[in-house]
Amino acid sequence: MATESIILDGQPLSGEDRYGVWTTSVLDGWWYSPEPKGSTEERENADGDYDLPVYYGARYVTIGGSIRTKGHAQQHQAINRFVGLLRNKGRLQVSGHGPTQWADVKRASGFKMEPITDTYAQWQxxxxxxxxLKFGDANVFTISPNQTVPLFHYGNAEASPIFDITGNMPAGYTLWGPGGKTFVSPSVVSSTYPHHLDMSEGLLKVNGYYWTGQTGNADLWTIPPGQQVLTGLTTTGTGTAKVTVYDTYI
Structure with missing residues (x-):
């Protein structure tokens, strides 16, 4: 049986650390999908409603548990550590209950830790x-010029591929996706000008900087759960496209 590991903003909330032994007993909102959201519009002169898009709201997670510290001093240290977490956005990662999953989170309430005895406290x-969306393991693929590769992942939601294009491509390149979709960049690729494209945002980065107005066709696509999506690279130069597809969950 895998060992449970729950980490918030770099702080383990299960198992033993320098403060004592943490136990997480509440993880509400992590295991199921958030509530859907979207507009509802009735058909005035027909049955039912218009078939409008439905999206998901933000994911809210309530985490609670306890800590048994090594001493009274460590209890106060643990309190200070806990209530100071997530001053900015951080990561919540859960392992030991099936595949490892993580999400980037921010505070939705004050963080509380209440001492019950000199060495035992409860927190929330x-x-x-x-x-x-929650994310898991990274599936990494390499596409050579004029080659197609099936992309896939093991999650239950559509995943956005992330491309890192390197090599020597003086005339740029074209990425090919499903249904004739293409992402075309005429910009040079070289050792000093690598390209990075995250299709979840659709913005091209060159050498770490956003590169605007330097693309031709700019279709975006996702990888549905349980399916393989052929993706290709065309260029007159040499090099590769490394593609990362995270297991993606809702």
């Missing part, structure tokens, strides 16, 4: 993941 926090 509520966090918000503005992006309701």
């Amino acid at each position: 926090a509520r966090v918000k993941a503005p992006d309701p």
Whole structure:
């Protein structure tokens, strides 16, 4: 049986650390999907409603548990550590209950830790993941010029591929996706000008900087759960496209 590991903003909330032994007993909102959201519009002169898009709201997670510290001094240290977590956005990661999953979160409430005895305290926090998706292991693929590779992942939601294009491509390149979709960049690729494209945001980075107005066709696509999506690279130069597809969950 895998060992449970729950980490918030770099702080383990299960198992033993320098403060004592942490136990997480509440993880509400992590295991199920957030509530859907979207507009509802009735058909005035027909049955039912218009078939409008439905999206998911942000993911809210309530985390609670206890800590048995090594001493009274460590209890106060643990309190200070806990209530100071997530001053800015951080990561919530859960392992030991099936595949490892993580999401980037921010505070949705004050963080509380209440001493019960000199060495035992109970704590609670509520966090918000503005992006309701959870992510897991990275599946990495390499595409050579004029080659197609099937991309896939093991999650239950659509995943956005991330491309890192390197090599020597003086005339740029074209990425090919499903249904004739293409992402075309005429910009040079070289050792000093590598390209990075995250299709979840659709913005091209060159050498770490956003590169605007330097693309031709700019279709985006996702990898559905349980399917393989052929993706290709065309260029007159040499090099490769490394593609990362995270297991993606809702």
